[in-house]
Amino acid sequence: MGKRLIVLLGPTGVGKTDLSIEIARHFQTSVISCDSRQIYREMRIGTAIPAAEQLAAVPHFFIHTLSVKDYFNSWQFEQQALEKIRELHHTAEVVLMAGGSMMYIDAVCKGIDDIPSIDPDLRMQLMERMEKEGLETIRSLLRKLDPVFYEQVDLNNAKRVLHAVEVCMMAGKPYSALRTNNPKEREFDILKIGLNREKSELYDRINKRVDRMLEEGLEEEAHLLYPLRHLNPLNTVGYKEFFEYFDGQIDYPEAIRLIKRNSRRYAKKQLSWFRRDPDIHWFHPDDKEGIFRLMEEGRI
The missing domain is CATH 3.40.50.300 (P-loop containing nucleotide triphosphate hydrolases)
Incomplete structure (x- = not known):
């Protein structure tokens, strides 16, 4: 069995x-x-x-x-x-x-879907920026880097928004382009x-x-x-x-x-x-x- x-x-x-x-x-x-x-x-x-x-x-x-x-x-x-x-x-x-x-x-x-490893320094920088400037700053980054995923994601879910921005910055392409589902x-x-x-x-x-x-x-x-x-x-x-x-x-x-x-x-x-x-x-x-x-x- x-x-x-x-x-x-x-x-x-x-x-x-x-x-x-x-x-x-x-x-x-x-x-x-x-x-x-x-x-x-x-x-x-x-x-x-x-x-x-x-x-x-x-x-x-x-x-x-x-x-x-x-x-x-x-x-x-x-x-x-x-x-x-x-x-x-x-x-x-x-x-x-x-x-x-x-x-x-x-x-x-x-x-x-396979995604690039996230640089710890980048993660820390983005988290510190979110703490200082608020989630809206990270949302704005996502809207610029990946407008497609921006329209799909729960914008109140800070972790998902932050992660999508991390992936965009590490991969050099939109997070939505890496998601095959x-x-x-x-x-x-x-x-x-x-x-x-x-x-x-x-x-x-x-x-x-x-x-x-x-x-x-x-x-x-x-x-x-x-x-x-x-x-x-x-x-x-x-x-x-x-x-x-x-x-x-x-x-x-x-x-x-x-x-x-x-x-x-x-x-x-x-x-x-x-x-x-x-x-x-x-x-x-x-x-x-x-x-x-x-x-x-x-x-x-």
Whole structure:
């Protein structure tokens, strides 16, 4: 039987973590986290990392391995995750990847176009310029260097805008000209399992999860990270709303309302992204019988 990667995906709050532990135990394998925020060690409560007993139950990778001060993107995740998958496949036929970061999942499953390595000095120069002059300066650079990608990118996503400018300057050509969007072949089979719930059920879980985060000390965690609020990893739901509260822009009840609303909106965005992929098999998280039947059939 060939090597296989099972990808367990779905919106925030749907219940991926508990099921990922069961699946990993069933196949006696490890979990590769594909969460673009759980990778940062300073962000614990606001990213809902697995509990200590869950992390101890099966080996986990890419959780709390970086600092928010470290630069990291989906291309780097692709390279490092593929290396780890190859390593794990030496001793396990099945490897599990679980999470909801759309770009990270696509990076591993489909690949990212080959792009030039970025000179660290150039990266530092651009980041310093962005900190001093603001994101609008980097947007203007992108509009000049690659007007096509400028019209496509989320201009509020500082990391993506900055990365596109880096690539343009390193390659001497537009970033859009280097993007072929052709899926890359992998040396293992991929089975994608998507989890979803009725909207009212999912939104209720999201609201209650925010309440738990508040009880666990989300406000205190955000306060500790407030001096680093300019860093891109902290442009994240749960933190950016508290930063606005600390700045006096909104009051506490409004901050909580926005955290819940923006978490629900992010879940909706995730589902819209995932639904474009016909290879995803969708299940309610409680349908464990159907999920495990599919995984076992996939071994034939």
